[in-house]
Amino acid sequence: MNEQNMQEKRDIIKFENVSMAYGNGNLALNNVSLDIKEGEFVFLVGGNGAGKTTLTKLLICEEKLADGKLEVNGFKLHKIRSWRIPKLRRTMGMFFQDFKLFNNMTVYENVAFAMRVIGAKPSLIKKRVPVFLDMVGVGHKSDSFPNELSGGEQQRVAFARAIVNNPDIVIADEPTGNIDTEMTEGIMELLIKINKLGKTVLVITHDDQIVKNYNKRVVKLENGHVVSDKIGGFNV
Amino acid sequence: MKPSVFFYNIAQGFKGIFRNSVMTTASLLVLVACMILVGTFYLVIDTIDRNFNAIDNLNVIEIMLDKDYGEKEIVEIGQKLATICDESPIIDWTKDQWSADQNVPKSENFKFVSSDEHLEIMLQMYDEEWIKAIFEFDVEHGHDEGDNDGITNSVEDNPLRASYRITFKNLSDFDEVTKVKSRIDAIELDDASVNDTIPTEDIKDHIQLYGNVMSIKNTLYFAGIWLMAIFLLISLFVIMNTIKLGVFARRHEITFMRLCGATKNFIRMPFLVEGIIIGILSAAISFGIEFYLYEYLLRDIIASATGATGEMGIISVSFWEYAPVIAIGFAAIGLFAGIISSSISLKKYLKA
Numbered sequence: 223m224n225e226q227n228m229q230e231k232r233d234i235i236k237f238e239n240v241s242m243a244y245g246n247g248n249l250a251l252n253n254v255s256l257d258i259k260e261g262e263f264v265f266l267v268g269g270n271g272a273g274k275t276t277l278t279k280l281l282i283c284e285e286k287l288a289d290g291k292l293e294v295n296g297f298k299l300h301k302i303r304s305w306r307i308p309k310l311r312r313t314m315g316m317f318f319q320d321f322k323l324f325n326n327m328t329v330y331e332n333v334a335f336a337m338r339v340i341g342a343k344p345s346l347i348k349k350r351v352p353v354f355l356d357m358v359g360v361g362h363k364s365d366s367f368p369n370e371l372s373g374g375e376q377q378r379v380a381f382a383r384a385i386v387n388n389p390d391i392v393i394a395d396e397p398t399g400n401i402d403t404e405m406t407e408g409i410m411e412l413l414i415k416i417n418k419l420g421k422t423v424l425v426i427t428h429d430d431q432i433v434k435n436y437n438k439r440v441v442k443l444e445n446g447h448v449v450s451d452k453i454g455g456f457n458v
Numbered sequence: 459m460k461p462s463v464f465f466y467n468i469a470q471g472f473k474g475i476f477r478n479s480v481m482t483t484a485s486l487l488v489l490v491a492c493m494i495l496v497g498t499f500y501l502v503i504d505t506i507d508r509n510f511n512a513i514d515n516l517n518v519i520e521i522m523l524d525k526d527y528g529e530k531e532i533v534e535i536g537q538k539l540a541t542i543c544d545e546s547p548i549i550d551w552t553k554d555q556w557s558a559d560q561n562v563p564k565s566e567n568f569k570f571v572s573s574d575e576h577l578e579i580m581l582q583m584y585d586e587e588w589i590k591a592i593f594e595f596d597v598e599h600g601h602d603e604g605d606n607d608g609i610t611n612s613v614e615d616n617p618l619r620a621s622y623r624i625t626f627k628n629l630s631d632f633d634e635v636t637k638v639k640s641r642i643d644a645i646e647l648d649d650a651s652v653n654d655t656i657p658t659e660d661i662k663d664h665i666q667l668y669g670n671v672m673s674i675k676n677t678l679y680f681a682g683i684w685l686m687a688i689f690l691l692i693s694l695f696v697i698m699n700t701i702k703l704g705v706f707a708r709r710h711e712i713t714f715m716r717l718c719g720a721t722k723n724f725i726r727m728p729f730l731v732e733g734i735i736i737g738i739l740s741a742a743i744s745f746g747i748e749f750y751l752y753e754y755l756l757r758d759i760i761a762s763a764t765g766a767t768g769e770m771g772i773i774s775v776s777f778w779e780y781a782p783v784i785a786i787g788f789a790a791i792g793l794f795a796g797i798i799s800s801s802i803s804l805k806k807y808l809k810a
Contacts (some may be wrong), residue, residue, distance in 0.1 A: 282717060305721075308719040308722075309719065311716070311717060312719035316717050322714060324711060324714075335714075336714075336718050338466060339719075339724060340718060341460055341463045341724065343460070387719075
């Protein structure tokens with residue numbers, strides 16, 4: 223997507239002087255301002271304690287911001303009512319480092335579960351789940367349990383589950399942590415594929431290698447501040 | 459809520475029951491114990507009530523008048539009693555009900571009963587021969603059916619005394635009943651030829667009996683309520699732990715559900731269903747046990763404890779007369795315990 227096209231897009235995530243402190247009084251985020259356009263692919267990088275996790279928690283309303291304004295996909299999170307939070311979360315897909323697949327459910331049930339919990343009709347679930355499993359290349363494993371799959375296959379199931387509800391924003395929290403190069407490439411391929419379909423992708427990582435490999439926007443956090451925001455890789 | 463979502467959550471609730479079968483059984487047992495305790499107290503108290511209410515003239519106080527009192531004293535006592543009745547909130551009588559052409563009151567709740575009327579009542583209840591033997595009084599000799607409502611005797615040698623009869627609306631205000639009794643005790647006659655006051659033994663009532671039974675009932679009530687509260691708390695605690703185990707086992711699912719955008723109600727419902735199932739199941743089991751307990755044990759125990767047997771024995775009704783109250787009560791306790799405990803168990807996991 224070229225720069226001109228991107229400028230025409232709306233801000234899907236907008237941090238405006240956001241600060242956030244935990245109980246001990248330490249500022250986890252300090253006056254952060256950041257705009258992410260619809261359809262953008264952004265790496266959020268930084269070391270331990272930089273504020274990446276806090277920023278993610280604010281996005282999904284796991285934590286409340288102390289100061290500033292935050293708007294996500296039209297939801298004003300600085301004054302959101304608790305009953306609106308599920309609606310906000312339905313516009314996002316979360317992809318976790320450890321996949322968080324349920325071993326007591328089959329591959330099909332794992333993906334269907336994400337649809338079922340938001341009250342999707344059984345007929346829609348039946349129609350949609352196989353499509354997404356085929357899309358990530360594990361359609362033939364739908365009756366298997368996660369512990370019968372390889373790491374790469376589990377990763378793909380988790381990815382299918384993150385996008386099955388057709389979210390506008392996909393948040394991948396350390397998607398390449400503790401996995402080999404081949405799997406890392408696999409997951410990045412999927413993220414780029416979904417980004418090309420118009421979804422906004424936010425990848426939280428401290429893996430500078432993948433940041434360098436992909437020429438995407440990189441936002442660097444340090445001690446709760448945005449210290450850098452530019453296109454292209456750099457040292458995390 | 460969509461039917462598919464509703465049935466999905468119901469099914470999840472049933473699954474939860476079997477997931478922690480040991481804790482579910484423990485919850486059931488404690489809740490059943492609580493319900494049986496409550497039910498048994500209710501049945502015992504109600505049986506006491508029924509028998510107590512069956513005692514005639516329980517709410518009547520009768521002031522027997524000395525045979526030597528003349529019309530003047532009788533009317534004076536009547537007027538003083540009228541003031542007491544008029545002022546007491548538990549006696550449904552006012553001075554307006556005393557018509558000017560009467561010397562004595564003749565209302566249902568406060569009335570003068572002449573000795574002749576007493577004799578009439580006695581004749582309706584007992585054989586003449588029996589009365590003759592007891593009172594050494596020949597009924598045929600002096601009885602005249604035509605004139606028996608005068609203030610003083612019309613029947614010659616009638617051994618019975620006239621009285622004032624006061625009927626209380628109810629006896630639940632025991633303090634007020636005692637107050638009325640003391641005021642009657644304290645009545646002083648202005649110019650009495652016989653007694654200045656009414657002798658205590660001439661004031662007949664069941665107030666003491668009523669007080670005793672009330673005290674037993676109150677003790678049972680308090681014991682019942684306290685035991686119920688304690689057992690209910692224990693039940694809540696055990697059910698809470700059962701559901702907490704279920705919640706803990708599914709904590710990753712719950713977190714995932716929240717992040718996917720599941721509503722609080724959606725997450726809560728399976729656990730709520732689980733709590734409700736435990737509650738309803740306990741109510742059903744308790745109902746069955748209470749039936750057998752009452753029909754085959756409790757009635758016999760109450761009867762033998764009071765020494766009442768046979769046809770003249772204690773009044774007790776069939777369990778099925780209590781069934782609606784017991785069933786509704788048990789279901790209410792079960793639902794309350796189930797809903798409250800599951801809601802508390804989930805609170806921690808349901809923050810936004």
